[in-house]
Amino acid sequence: MGQKSAQKLIEAIEKSKSKPWSRVLYGLGIRHVGSSIAQTVTEKFDSVEKLATAKVTDIEAIYGIGVEIAESTHKWFRVEANQTLIERLKNTGLQFVEAQPAASSNISKKLEGKTFVVTGTLPSLSRDEAKELIQKFAGKVSNSISKNTDYLVVGENAGSKLTKAEKLGIAQLSEEQLLEMVKQ
DNA sequence: TCGCCTCGAGTTCA
């Protein structure tokens, strides 16, 4: 690896230290805890300390979390090696507390109560950006089409989700229409 | 038990 790649690697590692607590929790590799569950958990436990000292029943009380995930998580924090790992990561500056989103009280909840699925390549937004946008306006983003889905945001080269959505008669949106929906 | 969902791993493609 040459100078340039090495420099970029250093910078990327440095950048990773500012990733949110939810992402860090996911990164710990607790069984059954992926990105989605990690997000859910951090909404109720805004710091590692709170999660680490929570009882199984406290974790299980979260909607969407049952015994398996609660016990798996609780157990992980009882392992000594994991506790020292957390200490080390804290010392290197990772985020173990939920960062307060900049006073966004003025943001409307235009998409509240609606469930979206995004498929294909959108013209200007990346899939992640589209998901963030939907969540910002209080919409729910899922990854699989079901009859609970309200809208499928369709881009170029959509796959089987489009077929399934058609079969279920789910409303489709272009990126443009999505943006229109959240316009002030 | 059922339907919905997430996890996690493999695949495809630019």
Next chain:
DNA sequence: CTCGAGGCGA
């Protein structure tokens, strides 16, 4: 992207 395994809530 796809899909099977398996967890969750009703």
